[in-house]
Amino acid sequence: MEDMERHFRELDELGYTILEDFLTSKQVEEAILALEEIYECEKDVVSLHEPNTKRTFNLTSRAEIFRQIIQLPRLVACMEYLLGSDYILSDMGGRSPMRGVSSQGLHRDGGIFIPNPPYNVHAILPLAAQSMFALSEFTPDNGATRFVPGSHIRDIDLGAVRPGEERLFICSPGTVLIYDNRLIHGGGPNTIDEIRYSIQGFCCRKYIKPFCDHTRSIPRDLIESASPLLRRLWGFEYQSAWEESPRDFKVMEASGAKPVFDFNHGIGRQ
Ligand SMILES: O=C(O)CCC(=O)C(=O)O
Incomplete structure (x- = not known):
């Protein structure tokens, strides 16, 4: 694996890093094909979330290529650097803006902004991080993502961003942009007759509520055959237990499944 130190430094200092040639052209092709099939199956609802944009969610349950991508070592290294070695997947989704979509408002993903105090809080911040995989070439005309370098640690209003500060x-297809979720960013406008294919792998610290509860959203057979890493990303190792009957607490069963708090086998019992 390439030396990742430069990428870790960029994540700290700039709030983002870019991994070029991250996906092979075969992986890009497979991902686009899988997305197109999903968009077709979900055609009645695909643009409900955002007009003029095809969106889908819970991709790791939908095709093998997405399960491969979310486990690629350089991505995992960056996410572990940002979110700890026990981070989980919040959701992996597809976002493909089409002609006519206007610029998204600038925003920060997944929750409130916590500025970096002047001491080392790296053990708890950031709380989440995004990975934006370009499956198409990203251009100024088809909705390339805009972002504000360094904004992950600047306590500024979204409205205070000056146009010159945006990048x-x-x-090219196959590149991934990984960013601290505090980085200010937004999709750009698509003004041409060409869909911009992309997928996003949103990850978070294990104690943050993921957007998607994968423990209940992944078919049983996929859980059994998944790698330990994927089962961890799906949140099986850090589950809120439910009380099925008095003092009988359960979690979704899978190899390596663990509760956040072990009510059934507390410190008093061996
Ligand atoms: O598609 C993009 O370029 C950015 C998307 C985004 O920021 C979002 O959907 O929250």
Whole structure:
């Protein structure tokens, strides 16, 4: 694996890093094909979430290629650097803006902004991180993501961002932009007759509520055949237990499954 130190430094200092040639052209092709099939199956609801944009969610339950991508070592290394070695997947989704979509408002993903105090809080911040995989070439005309370098540690209003501070994620297919969720960013406008294919792998610290509860959203057979890493990403190792009957607490069963708090086998019992 390439030396990741530069990428870790960029994540700290700039709030993002870019991994070029991250996906092979075969992986890009497979991912687009899988997305197109999903968009077709979900055609009645695909643009409900955001007009003029095809969106889908819970991708790791939908096709093998997405399960492969979310486990690629350089991505895992960056996420572990940002979120700890026990981070989980919040959701992996597809976002493909089409002609006519206007610029998204600038925003930060997944929750409130916590500025970095002047001491080392790296053990608890950031709380989440995004990975934006370009499956198409990203251009200024088809909705390339815009972002504000360094904004992950600047306590500024979204409205205070000056146009000159924004950068565009212009890239070839197969590139991934990984960013601290505090980084200010937004999709750009798509003004041409060409869909911009992309997928996003949103990850979070294990104690943050993921957008998707994978423990209940992944078919049983996929859980059994998954790697230990994937089962951890799906949250099986850090589950809120439910009380099925008095003092009988359960979690979704899988190899390596663990509760956040072990009510059934507390410190008093061996
Ligand atoms: O698609 C993009 O370029 C950015 C998408 C985004 O920021 C979002 O959906 O929250």
